[in-house]
Amino acid sequence: METSIMIGIRKEDDDMPILEAHKIHKSYGNKFNRQEVLKGIDIQVDKGELVGIMGASGSGKTTLLNVLSSIDSVSQGKIRIEGKEFTNMKDKQLAEFRKHHLGFIFQDYNLLDTLTVKENIMLPLTIKKVPRIHAQKLFESVAKDLGIYEVKDKYPNEISGGQKQRTSAARAFVHEPSIIFADEPTGALDSKAASDLLNKLSDLNQRREATIVMVTHDPLAASYCNRVIFIKDGQIFTQLHKGEETRQTFFNDIIKTQGVLGGVNDEH
Amino acid sequence: MMSINQLILRNLKKNLKNYYLYVFALIFSVALYFAFVTLQYDPAMDEAEGSIKGAAAIRAGSVLLIAIVTVFLVYANNLFIKRRSKEIGLFQLVGMTKHKIFGILSIENIILYFSSMLVGIFLGFASSKLIMMILIKIIGIEEVAELRFSNEAFVQTIVVFAVIYIIIMIMNGLFIRRQRILSLFQVSSTTEEKQIRVTKWQIVVGIFGLGLIAFGYYLSTELFSGNIVTMGALFLTMITILASVIIGTYLFYKGSISFLFNLIRNRNNGYLSINNVLSLSSIMFRMKSNALLLTVITVLSALAIGLLSLTYISYFSAEKTAEENIVYDYSIPNLNNAALFTEALEVADIDYTETTLDIVNVSANLSNIIQEMEGVELEFDVSMTNMVIASDGWVENLDLAESDTVFVNTNEAMMQFIRLKESGEILLSGETTSFELNYLGHEDVRVLPFRFANGGFPVAVVDETVYQQLKANLDPESQGEFRQHVGIDIENLDDLQEAEAIFQASGIGSWTAHESQLQVINNQKQSMGMMMFIAGFLGLTFLITSGCILYFKQMDEGEEEKASYTILRKLGFTREDLLNGIKVKQVFNFGIPLIVGISHGYFAVKSGWFFFGTELVYPMMIVIVLYALLYSIFGILSVLYYKKIIKEAL
Ligand SMILES: Nc1ncnc2c1ncn2[C@@H]1O[C@H](COP(=O)(O)OP(=O)(O)OP(=O)(O)O)[C@@H](O)[C@H]1O
Ligand SMILES: [Mg+2]
Numbered sequence: 050m051e052t053s054i055m056i057g058i059r060k061e062d063d064d065m066p067i068l069e070a071h072k073i074h075k076s077y078g079n080k081f082n083r084q085e086v087l088k089g090i091d092i093q094v095d096k097g098e099l100v101g102i103m104g105a106s107g108s109g110k111t112t113l114l115n116v117l118s119s120i121d122s123v124s125q126g127k128i129r130i131e132g133k134e135f136t137n138m139k140d141k142q143l144a145e146f147r148k149h150h151l152g153f154i155f156q157d158y159n160l161l162d163t164l165t166v167k168e169n170i171m172l173p174l175t176i177k178k179v180p181r182i183h184a185q186k187l188f189e190s191v192a193k194d195l196g197i198y199e200v201k202d203k204y205p206n207e208i209s210g211g212q213k214q215r216t217s218a219a220r221a222f223v224h225e226p227s228i229i230f231a232d233e234p235t236g237a238l239d240s241k242a243a244s245d246l247l248n249k250l251s252d253l254n255q256r257r258e259a260t261i262v263m264v265t266h267d268p269l270a271a272s273y274c275n276r277v278i279f280i281k282d283g284q285i286f287t288q289l290h291k292g293e294e295t296r297q298t299f300f301n302d303i304i305k306t307q308g309v310l311g312g313v314n315d316e317h
Numbered sequence: 318m319m320s321i322n323q324l325i326l327r328n329l330k331k332n333l334k335n336y337y338l339y340v341f342a343l344i345f346s347v348a349l350y351f352a353f354v355t356l357q358y359d360p361a362m363d364e365a366e367g368s369i370k371g372a373a374a375i376r377a378g379s380v381l382l383i384a385i386v387t388v389f390l391v392y393a394n395n396l397f398i399k400r401r402s403k404e405i406g407l408f409q410l411v412g413m414t415k416h417k418i419f420g421i422l423s424i425e426n427i428i429l430y431f432s433s434m435l436v437g438i439f440l441g442f443a444s445s446k447l448i449m450m451i452l453i454k455i456i457g458i459e460e461v462a463e464l465r466f467s468n469e470a471f472v473q474t475i476v477v478f479a480v481i482y483i484i485i486m487i488m489n490g491l492f493i494r495r496q497r498i499l500s501l502f503q504v505s506s507t508t509e510e511k512q513i514r515v516t517k518w519q520i521v522v523g524i525f526g527l528g529l530i531a532f533g534y535y536l537s538t539e540l541f542s543g544n545i546v547t548m549g550a551l552f553l554t555m556i557t558i559l560a561s562v563i564i565g566t567y568l569f570y571k572g573s574i575s576f577l578f579n580l581i582r583n584r585n586n587g588y589l590s591i592n593n594v595l596s597l598s599s600i601m602f603r604m605k606s607n608a609l610l611l612t613v614i615t616v617l618s619a620l621a622i623g624l625l626s627l628t629y630i631s632y633f634s635a636e637k638t639a640e641e642n643i644v645y646d647y648s649i650p651n652l653n654n655a656a657l658f659t660e661a662l663e664v665a666d667i668d669y670t671e672t673t674l675d676i677v678n679v680s681a682n683l684s685n686i687i688q689e690m691e692g693v694e695l696e697f698d699v700s701m702t703n704m705v706i707a708s709d710g711w712v713e714n715l716d717l718a719e720s721d722t723v724f725v726n727t728n729e730a731m732m733q734f735i736r737l738k739e740s741g742e743i744l745l746s747g748e749t750t751s752f753e754l755n756y757l758g759h760e761d762v763r764v765l766p767f768r769f770a771n772g773g774f775p776v777a778v779v780d781e782t783v784y785q786q787l788k789a790n791l792d793p794e795s796q797g798e799f800r801q802h803v804g805i806d807i808e809n810l811d812d813l814q815e816a817e818a819i820f821q822a823s824g825i826g827s828w829t830a831h832e833s834q835l836q837v838i839n840n841q842k843q844s845m846g847m848m849m850f851i852a853g854f855l856g857l858t859f860l861i862t863s864g865c866i867l868y869f870k871q872m873d874e875g876e877e878e879k880a881s882y883t884i885l886r887k888l889g890f891t892r893e894d895l896l897n898g899i900k901v902k903q904v905f906n907f908g909i910p911l912i913v914g915i916s917h918g919y920f921a922v923k924s925g926w927f928f929f930g931t932e933l934v935y936p937m938m939i940v941i942v943l944y945a946l947l948y949s950i951f952g953i954l955s956v957l958y959y960k961k962i963i964k965e966a967l
Contacts, residue, residue, distance in 0.1 A: 120887055120967065141891050148889025159884045163602040164594060167587035174588070176889055181588050188587065201587075220888075 065132055067228050067260045068094035068117065073126030075112055086112045088283035089126070094228070097258040099251060101271040103303070104280035105311065110264045111232055113280065117262065118151055118230040119143050131227045148176045152221030154231035158213040160205040166216050167192070167201040173224040191219045195249050211242030215249065222253055231263040235270045247273045268307065272300035279310055286310060338869060340433050342393035345865070346386040347437025347478060349858055352445035353382055354470040378851040382858060387481050388613070389862045394485045396873050398422075398492055405496050419493050423486055430482055438474060442466060448854075523572025529565025533558045537924040562917060566615050570608040574909070575601055591890055595898030596905055599878065610870060611910045614863045618914025618948070621859035623921040626940045627929045628852040630922075634930025635841040641728065641931060643834040644763045645672065645804030646813070647820060654825050655803035661819045668808035669816075674711065676769050676802055677788045678703050678795045679745045681777065686741035686756050695735070703795055705770045706745065706777045708784035712762055719780045724759035728773030728931075737775075745777060747790030752783055768830060769802055799830065860944065864951035867907060871955040875962045882966035892963055899959045907952040915941055 075087040086109040094100050104110050115121035117128060119135050128136050135146050152173070153159070160169050170192060174184040192198040195215040200208050205216070214234060221229045234250075235243035251273045253259055263274065271277045273296070279286040289306060291299045357375050408418050536558045540551070578601045585593065600607060649655040655671070662669050681704035687695075705726075709717045712725065722743065737759060745752050759775060767773040779787070807816045817835050825831050882895055919937070926933050 141893075144886070144889045144891040144894075146889075147887070151889070153887055159880075159887075161594065161598075161881045161884060163598040163878075163881070164589065165587070168589050168594070168598070171587045171589070172594070172885075173888055175590055176894075181586075184588055185586070 066093040066095050067098075067131060068092065068262070069129040070117060071127045071129075073113075073116060073128060074124045075109075075116055075121070076124045086283055087116070087123075090280075090283070090285055092117070092278065092285075094260060094262060096260055097254070098276060099254045099261045099274045100263065101274035101277040102262065102264045102280060103266070103268075103271055103277055103307070103310075104286070106266075108280045109283050110280055114230055114232050114262065114264050118153065119147055148173065148224075150227040152224065152226040152229040154214070154217050154221045154229065154234045156233040156236040158205070158210075158217045158237075160213055160216055160220075162205055165202050165204055166197060166208065166212075169205070169216055170201075170219045170223055173220060173226075177224055179224070187223050187225075191223045194253060195219045195222075209242070211238055211245060214238060214242070214246055218246065218250065218253075222257070222259060225257070225259075228260045228262065231261060233265055233267075234263060235265065235267055240269070243267070243270065268300055268303045271303050272296045277303060277306075279306060281310055336397065336429060338872070339393050339397045340429065342390060342865065342869075343430060343433040344437040344440060345861070346390055347434050347474065348441035348444060350379075350382060350386055350477065351438045351441030351470060351474045352448055353379055353854065354473050355442060355445040355467050356449060358467040358469045375851055378855055381855055383477055385617070385858060385862055387484065389866065390481055391485060391488060392866055393869060394488065395492075396869055398489055399873075400876075402496060405493060409496070415493050415496075419490055422489055422493070426482075426486065426489070430478075430485075434475075434478055438471065441474075519572040519576045521572070522568050523574075523576050526565045526568025526570075526572055529561045530569060531565075533562035533565060534920045536561070537920045540924045541928075563612065563616055566913060566917070567608055567612040569913075570611045570909075571604065574608075575604045591885070591894050592898045592901045594885075595895065596902035599874070599902060600905055603874070610866065614867055614910040615914045615917065617859045617863035618910060618944070619917035619921060621856040621863070622915060622918030622940060622944055624852040624859075625856035625944065626918065626922045626937045627926065628849045628856070629936040629940050630926055630930040630932065632842070632849055633936040634932050636838050637931050639834050639837040639841060641763060642767045643832055643837055644766050646807050646816070646834050647805040648766045648830070648832045648834075649803045649805065649825065650676075650769065650799035650801060650830050651828065652801055652803065654828060654831060655805065658820065658823060658825055659805065661823060662805075662807075662816060665815060665819060667812045667816055667819075670806045670808065672711075672804040672806075674707075674765065674802050674804070675788060676765070676797060676800055677706050677784070677791055678797060679706055679747055679777075679787050680704075680792065680795060682744035682746075686738045686743055688736040688738050702774075703771055704745070704774065704777055705765065706779055706784060706787060707764050708781045709778050710781050711764050712760075712778055715760075715778065717757075717778065717780045719783055720753075720755055721757055721780070722754040723757050723778045724775035725762040725778055726764055726767070726770050726773075726776040727759050727761070728767060731773040743777070745779070745783075745787065747787045748792040750786060750790045752779070752787070754779065754783075765802060766804075766830075766832070769797065769799060860947055863910075864948055867910075868951045868955050868958075871903070871906065872958055875955075875959050879962050879966055882963050886963075886967040892960075895963045896956070896960055899963070900956060903952050903956055903959075907949065907955075911945060911948055915945075 070090060070092040072089045072091060073087055074085065074089055076083050076085045078084050090113065102110050102113060112121065116123045119128075119138075123136055126136070127134055130146075130150055133146065133150075135143060138146060160166075161172075164172075167188065171184060171188055174187060179187070189198065192201060195218055197208075197212055197215050197219060200212055205213055208216070214237070218231075218234070221231070231250075235246060238246065247270055250261065250263075254261055263270070265271050272291075275291050277289045279288070287306060289299070289302055294302070353375075357379065405418055405422075408421075409415070536554055540554055540558070578597050582589070582593070582597060582601070589598065647658065649658060652673070655673075659669065659671060681702055682700045683702065683704075684700045687699045707725065709715045709723075715723065717723065722745075724737070738756075739758065741756050743754055743756050745754060754777075764776060764778075770776050807813050813835065817833060820826060820833050821836075826833060826836065885895060886892070918941075922937060923933070926937075930936070
C-alpha cells in the first residue's frame with residue numbers, strides 16, 4: 050500500500066503541489082459575537098519543501114496549521130492534500146486520512162506518558178497496520194537518524210526535553226506521511242537542543258524528501274526553511290524565499306520582515 | 318482587594334462542578350447510615366430485635382457500615398483535593414500561608430459537608446420508610462410501619478459524620494503540608510506515584526501473593542472440618558485466613574498482573590495495538606495505586622457476595638430445610654393426638670393422607686462403609702451406633718433383595734462430617750438376631766422427620782421381611798422416646814391454611830415433637846429475616862460503594878488521560894478505536910476484582926454455608942449473577958463517561 054502511494058507521489062511530482070489551500074476562512078464564536086481569524090488564505094506547498102509560518106502572537110498561525118492539518122474545520126474554502134480534498138469529510142474519513150497522509154510535531158511534545166519512546170514512535174505504524182517486521186525497520190532507521198535509539202526503552206518522563214521533541218519528530222516521520230505539520234517544535238527547547246533538532250529536521254527533509262510545514266516564532270528556526278510565509282490579521286502579509294542565500298542572510302531577511310510586521314498583533 | 322470571605326464564596330461556586338462527585342458520595346453515605354440507624358431505633362424493630370437478639374447483629378452491622386463509609390468518603394475527598402492541588406499551589410504562589418489555605422478549605426468544606434449531610438438525612442429518612450416496608454414484608458411482622466423521625470438516630474448520625482469530617486480535615490491538612498509550590502507546574506498525573514519498571518522481584522511477589530491466597534483458601538476449607546475445636550483457635554484461624562487472603566490479593570495484583578502485562582508488552586516489542594495502549598499500559602502505569610484500590614474493591618466484593626449468598630442460602634433453604642426436617646405437612650408422633658387431628662380434619666371436610674410408621678432402632682456396625690476423614694473425630698462408635706430402619710415398602714419404586722440395604726433420609730450438614738463409601742457390608746442387630754447386608758448406596762429420599770432418625774443420621778432401608786424380623790426382635794434399651802409416627806399430608810393445597818388453623822386451635826402443637834411444616838417454615842423465615850435484612854443491606858452497600866469507588870477512579874483517570882486521547886485522535890485513531898480500547902481496559906479494571914472477589918466469596922461461603930441452609934450452588938449462582946450484573950452497571954457508566962471525554966478530546 051505504501052509503495053503505491055510513493056509511486057503516486059513521484060509520478061505527479063512536478064505538476065501537483067502536495068498541499069493546496071484555496072481562500073480559506075475561519076471564524077470563531079457565534080452569530081452575534083464573531084471573530085474572523087483567517088480571512089481568505091491561499092497556500093501551496095510543493096513536495097520536499099520546508100515551509101515556515103510566522104506572525105505575531107494571536108495572528109492565527111496555530112489556527113491556520115490546525116485547519117491545514119484537518120484537526121479543525123474551515124468556515125469557508127477548500128484544502129487539498131495530495132489531490133484529496135478533505136474539507137467536507139466525515140470524522141471517520143478524516144481520521145483515516147490523517148493516519149495515511151499526515152504527521153505531527155507539537156510544541157509540548159504530545160507523547161503518551163504511559164508508553165516507552167519506542168512504543169510512542171511506533172503508534173502511527175500500528176494504526177496503519179504496517180507488518181511488524183517492516184515496522185521494526187522503519188522504527189530503527191528513523192530513531193537512529195534522530196539519535197534517540199539509545200533511549201528507546203525509556204519513558205517520556207525519563208528523558209530530556211530535546212529527546213522528547215526528537216521522539217515526537219520520529220513519530221511524525223516514521224510512517225512516511227505526505228506532509229508533516231509542526232507547531233513551534235523548538236518552542237520549549239534551549240538554543241542548543243533547538244538547532245540540534247532543526248539540523249535533524251532539515252536533514253530528514255532533504256534525505257527523505259519529506260514535506261514539512263512549521264509554525265514558529267523563532268527566526269533562527271525559520272531560517273532553516275526554504276520559504277517563510279508571514280501572516281498578519283488573518284491574511285498572508287508576505288513570503289520570503291531562501292533561494293540560493295546562505296542561512297545567515299536569510300536569517301537577517303527574516304528579522305527585517307519581522308520588524309516591518311510589528312511585534313504583537315493589536316487586538317481591536 | 319478581595320476579602321477572604323469573598324474568595325471562599327467564589328471558590329465554592331466555581332468548584333461546585335468538581336464537587337458534585339464528592340457531594341454525591343456524602344449524600345449517599347449519610348442517607349444510607351441514617352436509614353440504617355433510624356431502623357435500629359424504630360419501635361417496630363423491638364419485636365424482631367427481641368426475638369433473635371437482632372440488636373447485636375444490627376450494632377455489628379452499623380460498625381461495619383461506619384468503617385466502609387469512612388473509607389469511601391476519605392477516598393472521594395482525596396480524589397477531589399488532588400484535582401485542586403494546582404489551585405492550592407497558586408494560593409501559595411501569591412503569598413498565602415498554608416495555614417490560611419487550610420482555613421479556607423476547612424470553611425469551604427464545612428459548608429458543603431454539613432449541607433450535604435442535611436440533604437442526606439432527609440433522603441435517608443424518606444428511604445428508611447421504604448426499607449422498613451420491605452423489611453416487614455420479609456420478616457412478616459404484621460405491624461404497619463409508622464416511622465417517626467428519630468432524634469437518637471439524628472444525633473448519632475451527626476456525631477459519626479462529624480468524626481469522619483475531622484478525619485478528612487486531618488487528611489487535608491497533611492496534604493497541604495506536603496504540597497510544594499512546584500506542584501503547580503507539574504502535570505497532575507505526576508501527583509500519583511507510578512510504577513513503571515517491572516522487576517524480577519515482582520514475579521516473586523506475585524507468586525508469593527498467589528501462595529498466600531491459596532493458603533487462605535486451604536485454611537478456609539479446614540475451618541469447620543472439625544479439626545479446629547476451641548473458640549479461640551477458631552477465631553485465630555479466621556483472622557489468619559482474612560489476613561493471608563487480603564495481603565495475598567494485594568501482592569497478587571502488585572506483582573502478578575504487572576508481570577503478566579509486561580510479558581505481553583515485551584512480546585509486542587514496541588508494536589502496541591490501540592487496545593493495548595489504552596488498557597495494558599494505562600493499567601500498568603498506575604499499578605501501584607491500582608493494586609491497593611483493586612484490593613479494597615475485591616475485599617468489598619467478596620464480603621458483599623459472601624453476605625448476600627449466605628443470606629439467600631438461608632432464605633432459599635428455609636422451605637427446603639423445613640420440608641426435609643418435617644417431611645410431612647404435619648408430623649405427630651402419637652396415635653391418639655393424630656386421631657384427634659384427623660377427626661377435626663374430617664369434620665372440616667378436608668382431604669388428607671395419613672402415613673403411620675413404626676420407628677425401629679437397631680444397632681448398626683458401619684465400620685466397613687464409613688470412610689475415615691482426616692482430622693474428623695466422630696462422636697459415635699462406628700461399629701455400634703443406633704440406626705433407624707425402614708421397610709422398602711415405604712419408599713416408592715424401591716424393592717430390595719433380602720441381603721441388600723439402601724440409606725435414605727440423609728442430611729447435608731450431617732454429610733459434611735460423615736463420608737460414606739460407595740458400597741460395603743454392614744451389620745444390623747436387634748436384641749438377638751443380626752443381619753449382614755450389602756450396602757448399595759444412599760438415595761435422596763425422606764421417610765421420617767430428622768428428629769426421629771437420630772437428628773439427620775441416615776435411615777437404613779431393608780427388605781420388608783428383614784424389617785419385620787428386626788422389628789419383632791428389637792432391643793427395648795435402644796429405642797427412642799417415640800415409637801410411632803403419623804405423618805399427615807393435606808391433599809389440597811388450598812385447604813392448607815384451614816388445616817393450619819385447626820391444628821393451632823387444637824393445641825396439639827404444644828406437645829413435644831408435634832409439628833406443622835408451615836409453622837416451621839414461617840418461624841425459620843422470621844428468625845432469618847432480621848439477619849437477612851442486615852446482611853442484604855450491608856451487601857448492597859458494599860456493592861454500591863465499591864462500584865462508586867471504581868467509577869470515581871475511572872473518572873479521575875479519564876481526566877488525566879484526556880491529553881493522550883487528543884494525541885491519539887490527531888494521529889488518526891477514530892473515536893471508536895479509542896472507545897474499544899477503553900472497553901478492554903474496563904473489562905480488566907472491573908473484571909479482575911470481580912472475578913477474584915467472586916472466588917474469595919465462594920471460598921468464604923463454602924467454609925460455613927451448611928450452618929445457614931441446605932443448598933449451596935443454586936442460591937450462590939443467583940447472587941453472583943445478580944452481583945455481576947449490578948456491578949457491571951458501574952463499568953458501563955464509566956465507559957459512557959470515557960465516551961464523553963474522548964469526544965471532547967479533539
Ligand atoms: N478555540 C477558539 N475559540 C475562539 N477563539 C479562538 C480559538 N482559538 C483561537 N482563537 C482566537 O484566534 C486568534 C488566533 O489564535 P491562534 O492560536 O491561531 O494564534 P497564534 O498565531 O497561534 O498565536 P501564538 O503565536 O500566540 O500561538 C486569537 O485571537 C485567539 O484568541
Ligand atoms: Mg500558536
